[in-house]
Amino acid sequence: MDDGLIIRAEIGELARVSEWTKAFGQRFALRESTLFAIQLCVEEALSNIVRYAFAPGKTLPRPPREVRLSVQEIGDAIDLMIEDEGMAFDPLKAEPPARPTTIEDAATGGWGIHLMRHFARTLAYERRNGVNRLTLRFDR
Amino acid sequence: MELTVETLSNEIVQVRLAGKLDISGAEQIDLHFSAICGSRRRIIIDLSAVSFLASMGMRTILIGAKAVKANGGKIVLLKPTPQVEEVLSIANISTLIPLVHDVETAIGEVSD
16 A cells, blocks of 8 residues: 655655654554654655755756655565655765764764664665655565 | 753753754754853753654754863763664764763763
8 A cells, every 4th residue: 555745845844744654654553663763764864855955056846846755565564765856866875974983073964864774674766757766665 | 842941050951852853843942952052061961851863953962062062061961762862872972972861870970
């Protein structure tokens, strides 16, 4: 069974995403830890899209710029797909931040993809016809 | 996201965060949290009521902690839930800012 949501690429839309994930979490009877992992990864992916994918000055879709989310049960796993028409960006190629030794040296960002790699079983990226598609798979 | 402040002594303050520390939650507390970290030198961040933590929330905490350290102060994280602690661990925040599970130890961490 597929379940989808379309949002504008704006921070204010994240509350709708939170409600959507809670709803399918109940429908699929997901463990709390699985729902936490999904919500964290969605937050990280969408934060990146909202902040970077539609940077000004690029040739990109006119507003409203949308992000499409869908979720599907695949056996003992949950697949979450996030699609946007922003700038091409393969998150799987991003390097994690260097492990800091002091608080002064610590980067104040760049953990999002690192967190997604830890909390999702697998990540997959493809770009086709101007669309970035990130698929995250989670254990139920 | 809510932020409340309790003064434990003349110098130690306990900042209690409650709710989701996602990108919206971080925006809501950013100004107040920055002001506290810029002006106080002994800070306990009580995370026991934080149900969710993502990058932007960690960013707010880390920037505040940097300010406290730059001022010669001390900061400690108190009682995160297991899932929040896991997020802090993956980002290595817990190796940079002390993380404890009871108030007495927290007070010890920020005291001279």
